[in-house]
Amino acid sequence: MTRRHSPRIILSLAALLACNTLLFAAEDEATASFTAAQANAGMAGYAQHCASCHGNELEGFGLVPGLSGSFFASRWGDKTADQLASNVNRMPPGAENSLDRSEYTEILAYILQHNGMNARGDSLPDELEALASLNIPRSALGDGNTQTPAPLLYNSEGPLVSSSRLDSLSPVTDAMLLNPPTDDWLNWRRTRNAFGHSPLNQIDKDNVEELQLAWSWALPQGENMMTPIVHDGVMFAYSYGDVLQAIDAATGELLWSFQRELEDGRAPGMKKGAAIYDDKIVIATSDIHLIALNAKTGTIEWDHKVDGGGEDSFLFRSAPLIANGKAIIGLTGRVAVEGGDFIFAVDMETGEEVWRFYTIARPDEPGGNSWNGLPLEERNGGSIWIPGSFDADLNLVYFGPAPTYDTNPLRQPHPDPNTTRDALYTNSTVALDADTG
Incomplete structure (x- = not known):
């Protein structure tokens, strides 16, 4: 005999299932929280174990990534806390997991507080399994430009x-x-x-051991490269x-x-x-x-x-190159800058910008169809980390834009045969006319 259920019972069961689904979703998306005591202890732990590489203001040194700002927010915002904790636990270099679990958690709490999250009543757990259910909301992280x-x-x-x-x-x-x-x-x-x-030859392998200190000068404290x-x-x-x-x-x-x-x-x-x-x-x-x-x-x-088009995440990480009376330099934006970075030239006499070259090819421009169909705002990378070089005979300047920061959208080929996945002009060497770009 077939069992029949009344519409009221079915609706009630559906409502119950929906409530349980919402409850589980809420649990899955619980926001990471920490206490003021954890963050305060983490400040001391960070100063002792982390600041020498990542900076007193979490700004990063040279090739050491910063732990604050728009780059941090873009990388860790809306991710679960265990992903960030796993990276923290691998520190210090060469001595991963050398601190007590609670010390790592306190440093993690301090990093989150420094980036704009507020301490609350609930402690941040030590276990990665528990952290996996806690979200770091992007909206709670500041832009990091308030140091x-x-x-x-x-x-x-x-x-x-x-x-x-x-x-x-x-x-x-x-x-x-x-x-x-x-x-x-x-x-x-x-x-x-x-x-x-250098063509200097006064010092050679025979007399180098006779060198003595002539003078020394203390540079301002900080990352000096x-x-x-x-x-x-x-x-x-x-x-x-x-x-x-x-x-x-x-x-x-x-x-x-x-x-x-x-x-x-x-x-x-x-x-x-x-x-x-x-x-x-x-x-x-x-x-x-x-x-x-x-x-x-x-x-x-x-x-x-420099006109960054309203984008405040650009950085200089190189020195200018002089060519034909122009100072030429590129910017670094990392993953935070949508549409990538650019190289530009300024007239050394007037201080006015002369030309600009975008290291991310624009759609429908030369190289623009090499991004697997991605719109410009989803393209990133092309940072310039070192100064360029100049061939005066050819009147060309050479720069090396860095790779893109997100290769996942480039993995599967686009159905349009005229669209490639070369991601120009990242991970390449570009030769630009020194006078026009």
Whole structure:
């Protein structure tokens, strides 16, 4: 005999199942929470075990990723807490899982608090299984551009001493950049072909052991990866904190010092170096300006604010390249910048932008159909991490845009045979006309 159920019973059962489904969904999407005590303890743990690599403000050093800001939010926002915890547990390098489980959890709580999440009554659990059911909401994470900028401790507001070095500083010409004087180091890699070779031969394998310390100079504390510029016996060192210092290369005497006062909400980042042309030193700042300073006095000649189209996640991670009277440099945006990064040139005389080349090919432009059909806002990468090089004979500058940060949408081929998965111009070398881009 067939059993019949009344419509009321069926509806009630359906409603019960729906409620249970919503309950399970709510449990699956529970927000990660932590106590103030956990975050406070994690601050001390972070300072002891993590800050030396990831920075006091979680900003990252050089190739060490930051643990704050839009990059962090893009990577970990709307992910479960166990994914971030698994990465934290692998630290410190070479000593993974060397801390107590509770210490790792406290550091995780501090990282979340630093990124804008508020402490609540529920403790963050230690077990990865429990963390797997807790979500890190993207909406609760800040943009990371609220760190306190470095205090202005290094501005000399002009020359500190009367120096024959500065008085005799000669303008740097295109001919000098092409073939630098033996004693000079005028580019990031000395010559614009980036060979990094010095013709000096006074020190060799037979006398190198006789070298002794002549002088030393303490750079501003922070991530320093720069190569100094040397011209006519003056060394120009551009360091963390957006500090440019002119130093007598023979004696170590400070001749002048300039520190950029960053725009509100911007924190200092690492520097690769400066560039020199004519009577100007040009630097790329942490708040995305190119600034030209008078090489003899350290005073500002011009200040160019880069138009990022409203995007505030761009960073400079390289030094400018000088070619045909232009300062040429690329930006780094990582995964946070939709549509990728670009290389641009600024006139060294006027400070005005001359041309711009996007390292992510635009749809329906040359190379634009190489992204497997992705719209522009879903393309990313093409960051520029080191300065370019220049072939004066061919009038070409060369840059190496980095790979994309998300290859998953490129895995399956697009049905359109005219659409490829090459993801131009990432993970490649581009040759650009120095005058037009």
